[in-house]
Amino acid sequence: MISTGIVSLLLAAPSSATLLWATSYNDHTVTSLNLDKNSLTVLSKSLDCGSEPTWLTLDKPKSLLYCLNEGWGGAASITSYKTNNDGSLSALDVLPVLKSPVSSTLYGPNKGNLAVAHYDTSTFSSFTVRDPSDIALTGNVTYTLDKPGPDPNRQEVPHLHDAILDPTGRFIAVPDLGADLIRLFAIEGDAWKEIPPAQAVSGSGPRHGGFARLGGNTFFYTVNELSNTVTGYKVTYNADSTLSFKLLFDYSDHGEGGSVPAGTKAAELEISPDNRFVILSSRGENSLEIDNFDATNSTKIPSDPIISFRINPWNGALTLTQVAPAGGRNPRGFTLNKAGTLVASALQDDNRVVIYKRDVRSGKLGDLVAWATVGEGENNGPNYVIFNE
Ligand SMILES: *[C@@H]1O[C@H](CO)[C@@H](O)[C@H](O)[C@H]1NC(C)=O
Numbered sequence: 001m002i003s004t005g006i007v008s009l010l011l012a013a014p015s016s017a018t019l020l021w022a023t024s025y026n027d028h029t030v031t032s033l034n035l036d037k038n039s040l041t042v043l044s045k046s047l048d049c050g051s052e053p054t055w056l057t058l059d060k061p062k063s064l065l066y067c068l069n070e071g072w073g074g075a076a077s078i079t080s081y082k083t084n085n086d087g088s089l090s091a092l093d094v095l096p097v098l099k100s101p102v103s104s105t106l107y108g109p110n111k112g113n114l115a116v117a118h119y120d121t122s123t124f125s126s127f128t129v130r131d132p133s134d135i136a137l138t139g140n141v142t143y144t145l146d147k148p149g150p151d152p153n154r155q156e157v158p159h160l161h162d163a164i165l166d167p168t169g170r171f172i173a174v175p176d177l178g179a180d181l182i183r184l185f186a187i188e189g190d191a192w193k194e195i196p197p198a199q200a201v202s203g204s205g206p207r208h209g210g211f212a213r214l215g216g217n218t219f220f221y222t223v224n225e226l227s228n229t230v231t232g233y234k235v236t237y238n239a240d241s242t243l244s245f246k247l248l249f250d251y252s253d254h255g256e257g258g259s260v261p262a263g264t265k266a267a268e269l270e271i272s273p274d275n276r277f278v279i280l281s282s283r284g285e286n287s288l289e290i291d292n293f294d295a296t297n298s299t300k301i302p303s304d305p306i307i308s309f310r311i312n313p314w315n316g317a318l319t320l321t322q323v324a325p326a327g328g329r330n331p332r333g334f335t336l337n338k339a340g341t342l343v344a345s346a347l348q349d350d351n352r353v354v355i356y357k358r359d360v361r362s363g364k365l366g367d368l369v370a371w372a373t374v375g376e377g378e379n380n381g382p383n384y385v386i387f388n389e
């Protein structure tokens, strides 16, 4: 009697399944995925994000998803989607925008605006998404350089690469890979205004960044694509609604004294949900070996790393805690679930999305949870993946 009761209780328990979405360049899709225990399955694919889907920004309370299309051929766009319970996506609007939007963040009252960093076109732009069926440009600023930076091939013009809302929701930080700056914007209602930028290390090429707020301190970290370093800053909020960034350190993204092989390009940076860890990915190293995802094949395969650092809450210093496999080659984007217990990684050169366990206390990635094939064709496959959380 009792055991029967337990069985029916288990059967009646709500499903633990979790939805994710991944963008992929080579099949031009946003792929909906279902994670159920150790299986990750493709539910559906949307072609409404144009030719080169990349960054995704979720507005979970409103069941809305924004997808940026880099538009390598020139036809860049933003697609707004309604997210459905079965994981599928219904396009609400597609707005043509300036070329190569690569990152976005929601901001302002009721998250009614989307700020976007454009790489090729050196532009920061904002859009109203108050009516997600009618996205409209509300402002923009385009930057120039007087002369190329220390890496003239990559720093010939400014290249805005990320847009990050600060923990107070009052500022947006935009790492500029071409100009070696963290461009800063103060939010004023639905609008924004430029405030003096923070200087990054010359020639470092800041790509992605994140704020960590710990014990009354605010720190900002960037991963730098050209120097393959990680930079730490202490952030001060000034009375005149500006920010000061004090440089704390800049060293190898494998930790102080570390090094990377030629051809390495640092990619993503995430702050753990508890703000205790900086986690970054590196591309083009293929320095780690992992089991083949084809269980019948005993040949190991190469993997790039995901690297974790513990943050010292008093001074913002980092301690290397782990260099773990990202699940294959070219982890351009990865994200954590809300609890910080899972890491989803998009492997651009392997047409694969992989999910690993993460121990919240130690910050270490652990066992493989699940994986799925995402993307179709050679290279340029999945480049970003997020949880529906
Ligand atoms: C900037 O915005 C104005 C309208 O506010 C628009 O006419 C112009 O095309 C935009 N420029 C860019 C570079 O997006």
Ligand SMILES: *[C@@H]1O[C@H](CO)[C@@H](O)[C@H](O)[C@H]1NC(C)=O
Pocket: 292, 297, 298, 299, 300, 301
């Ligand atoms: C086994 O995996 C290796 C590495 O991915 C691959 O080169 C090889 O073709 C695979 N062998 C078979 C029989 O699939």
